[in-house]
Amino acid sequence: MTTSPVIVALDVESAAEAHALIRKLDDSASFYKVGLELYTSAGMDFVRELKALGKRVFVDLKLYDISETVRRAAAQVARSSCWR
Secondary structure, three states: OOOOOOOEEOOOOOHHHHHHHHHHHHHHOOEEEEEHHHHHHHHHHHHHHHHHOOOEEEEEOOOOOOHHHHHHHHHHHHHOOOEO
16 A cells, blocks of 8 residues: 555545545555545445544544534544544
């Protein structure tokens, strides 16, 4: 697996589309961004799948809500040991 500094944005609607892109890139990419659209569709289960494959993951959620809600949501993402 490469240690490319490039982060591939998985800006797609579904886990199936993201998996297809990941397969196409094979070992040429090891770091992926999961944004709000994919996260809403596939959730933390998808993020955990990427981690289990040995991929680095940046969870990019721009949250604007009640501060306690944002704090608790960010804590859930932090528990996954992904980049945030």
